[in-house]
Amino acid sequence: MTEIRFYGEGLAGFTRQKPLPGRLIVLEGTDGVGRSTQIALLREWVEGKGFAVQSTGLKRSELAGAGIKAAQQGHTLGLLTANLFYATDMVDRLEKVIIPALRAGFVVLTDRYIYSIIARAMVRGVNPTWIRDIFGFALVPDAVFYLHADLPHLIPRVLNARGFDYWESGMDFLPNRDYYEAFVEYQSRLLAQFEAMAEEYQFQRIDATRSIREVFQQLTTEIEKVLAGMKPADRAEEAEDS
């Protein structure tokens, strides 16, 4: 059951008290840590157990996804604007995708949640209270898995995948104009920020320096506990009606 708990004021117009029959599961972690690979594997595994799965992630909202991507192509996207744009994307997916899926008894797997947005804002010097206040509308998930790996493990993975990204290297604010050095600096700060947030947001730490198989096995063991007592999707809808 996803208990109805928000990080702050909650969502306007959302009055439901009864827990949602689905489960909200978050995978967090830095660039290149293997979140999307694990979500792809988990999706099949959860479906194999007879549950419907909804997967989502940053910048995938109908409302703001394209707008953020377009804004990131230029060089004029400011810090406050970027955070509010991400918050718009987040709330659109929460209201239109995540909550409806949880209501219908789905397992929602999300690639990053508010924590990445907060961590990125923090390393850029945004007011810590302000950024947390904004996400007062966010639902507290059933579980947050924080996949962590140190930089020597992350760098080859990022290079193998698609190379260094402008924003994931902190090129928008770091004085260093060298992609490699900026990436190292930025990701180190981000890792420290995630560590600092682990307790506040009750992250479950997953050592992602191990093989994909080992990480996946640990995740399934932990998610098994989260799914305990859950009914398959078709019966959850009946439960909703009764």
Place this chain on the structure above:
Amino acid sequence: MAQLPDGRALPGKLFIVEGIDGSGKSTQLDLLNKWLIGQGYCVAFSEWNSSPLVKETTRLGKKKRLLTPTSFSLIHAADLADRTERQILPALKAGAIVLADRYIYTAFARDVARGVSPTWVRKVYAFAVRPTVAFYFRVPLEESLRRILNGRPQLKFYEAGLDLGLSDDPQESFALFQKRILEEYEKMVDEFGLTVIDATLPLTEQQEMVREIIRPLLPGALRVQPSAWREVLAAEEVYGRYLDEVLPERSAP
């Protein structure tokens, strides 16, 4: 002077106008803009919902009716954030005058009328510069409705507040929505020390009141480099912010 959220003073001046639709605030701000330019001040003008980075997303949300009270609130905050970062703040740091047609109080009034938490929306807008003077053009609901509904039959979905489900009839919904917004504005007069202008007075009288309040605050504000031809034209009571574009060869003193 205008102030950063932490209380630090900015050299420029931020004057903003607020009020329900049909209060005549935009007309007053336009008159003020022309007057200030005529006086030789450097003026930046910022309109609600006009950020080049964000407004396409807002437009999409309105057109496809994707917006909920919370996303409506956040996308408008993103719009003001962009204008603050790239337009309002730089101009104020340079010592210029910034005029804003609608500001954070529009968000507080509308979003709360839509059911958003008043404390949350105030926290979201904590980044905004505090205005030097915030004018609130107070008009009775019936008068504003008469002004708007005469000659503008087609109300848009969100404009009419149809997303609130107050009524299926756009005009009736609009009236109920405006009533709620008006109530929120009235609550904010004391909370934020809004400067109330009676918007039922003749236009010129309202404008004179606005100028009376602003005049003592102007000394020290950034001026456009005076040029000989401008003074010549000003002597003939000819003003215009675009004259530089057509008379560049005459701009040398």
